[in-house]
Amino acid sequence: MRMAGAPIVCPVIYYDKCNGCGLCISVCSCNSLMLIQNVIKFIEASQCGWCTQCEAVCPTGAICCPFEIVFEDN
Numbered sequence: 001m002r003m004a005g006a007p008i009v010c011p012v013i014y015y016d017k018c019n020g021c022g023l024c025i026s027v028c029s030c031n032s033l034m035l036i037q038n039v040i041k042f043i044e045a046s047q048c049g050w051c052t053q054c055e056a057v058c059p060t061g062a063i064c065c066p067f068e069i070v071f072e073d074n
């Protein structure tokens, strides 16, 4: 669940690696992904829960959920 006011971010897609297998769609519980002309696209980026399942199942490394590590001063 995204915190209120947090910026909308979505996984990175490497279109040249996507083979259109659709596995990422089958595990996306937020219905954020769709195949358009055999290439994966985000249709509801604001609904992405950043579960990283799409990255986990992609056989070609075409979708990636990078994390930013932020160190806070104490």
Ligand code: SF4
Binding pocket: 011, 024, 027, 028, 029, 030, 031, 032, 033, 047, 048, 049, 050, 051, 052, 053, 054, 055, 065
């Ligand atoms: S990170 Fe999760 S919710 Fe977001 S697109 Fe991937 S599978 Fe869907």
Ligand code: SF4
Binding pocket: 017, 018, 019, 020, 021, 022, 023, 024, 025, 040, 057, 058, 059, 060, 061, 062, 063
């Ligand atoms: S699992 Fe990977 S290769 Fe398959 S449609 Fe999704 S992004 Fe493309």
